[in-house]
Amino acid sequence: MRDNGIWIYIVLMALVTNLIRILPVTVIRKKIRSRFLRSFLYYVPYVTLAVMTFPAIMDAAGSPLAGLAALLVGIVAAWTGLGLFPVSIICCVSVFVLGLVS
Amino acid sequence: MMTSRERNTASALRERNGASALFAGACDALPIGLGYLAVAFSLGITARNAGLTPLAGFLSSLLTRASAGEYAVYSLMGNCAAYLEIVAVCFIANLRYLLMGAALTQKFSPDMPEWKRILSACCITDEIFGISVAYKGYLPLSYPIGATLLAGTMWGLGTALGISAGNVLPPSVVSALSVALYGMFIAIVIPPAKKDKAVLVVVVSGFLFSWMLARIPLTSGISPGVRIVILTLAIAAAAALIKPLPDEEKEESV
Known part of the structure; x- marks a missing residue:
């Protein structure tokens, strides 16, 4: 499965992923009137990102404690108004430092 | 800050000045791209185990741009998974893009042509969707394109780097880097939660x-x-x- 097989997998993955992105855009043509649907779509990205972050961050960090610490430190950093990149770096550094200590 | 002023300018000029929105998109995507570089590096380590060359990893990541989906597929590839299984996993892991695509349609100008809508939708990633819905006014195609040209390329480069040099880094650094993505998610979610x-x-x-x-x-x-x-x-x-x-x-x- 070395060469050709790998490329078939790659093409399949790229195709399916982009088709999912395109599908709703070709179906929904105008402004959604329904108040429920508009509210629902407003909340979707926040829920998705929250659900993806926790508890996955605890597995990614190597130890649950380091992951939890990174989450809390990241929330505080973002709450004080820091941007995407500084918050990311702060999370990485806190995991690294906790890894050294424990 | 310069980025937010750029964004306002770009939104005022709307579609008339595509170059300005392209630039604004790239500016806003710079921190995202740096985060991607770090995260894609750890993705590259998985891709390496699946047998991808740095070039294959670069192209694959540039075209797909889906962290969770790519992770799942690369780990399945190592086990010679069936094609149908790849399709199913891609679909489930990326189903949130379906919802994000639906939300993105509400940011388009009513007279935006179909091909521009489709290309904008292709740019969706968690983060680029995040900055795109935060764009003031109707979303011009050039904004997500600018963001994707920058951040998507860095995502691809990070993957290629991880494939070629992933085993050089100590595990403590790799696990620290793999938190970068979540840090970015937190930074996207918290400011609106505060408001x-x-x-x-x-x-x-x-x-x-x-x-x-x-x-x-x-x-x-x-x-x-x-x-x-x-x-x-x-x-x-x-x-x-x-x-x-x-x-x-x-x-x-x-």
Whole structure:
């Protein structure tokens, strides 16, 4: 499965992923009137990102404690108004430092 | 800050000046791209085990741009998975893009042509969707394109780097780097949560329910992709019922 097989997998993955992105855009043509649907779509990205972050961050960090610490430190950093990149770096550094200590 | 001023300028000129929105997109995507570089590096380590060359990893990541989906596929590739399985996993792991695509349609100008809508939708990633919905006014195609040219390329480069040099780094550095992605998610979610109590409640319940479902024995067998979809549908629907957005007219002035 070395060469050709790998490329078939790659093409399949790229195709399916982009088709999912395109599908709703070709179906929904105008402004959604329904108040429920508009509210629902407003909340979707926040829920998705929250659900993806926790508890996955605890597995990614190597130890649950380091992951939890990174989450809390990241929330505080973002709450004080820091941007995407500084918050990311702060999370990485806190995991690294906790890894050294424990 | 320069980026936010750029964004306002770009939004005022709207579609008339595509170059300005392209630049604004690239500027806003710079921190995202740097985060991608770090995260894609750890993705590259997985891709290396699946047998990808740096070039294959670069192209694959540039064209797909889906962290969770790529992770899942690369780990399946190592086991010679069936093509149907790849399609199914891609679909589930990326189902949130379906919802994000639906939300993105509400940011398009009514007279935006179909091909521009489709290309804008192709740019969706969690973060680029995040900055695109935050764009003031109608979203011109050049904004997500500018963001994708920069951040998508860095995502591809990071993957290629991880494939060629992933085993050089000590594990402590790799696990520190793999948190970068989540740091970015937190930074996207917290500012609106600070402004809107309902978003704060939604985010906190997202954390709690996700953790519960992952840890309770009965539901812990559910794959992360399916868990994300179920919880997104349930929590966003509950929030929309309990705390719906104000009525239409106010929306128009956005």
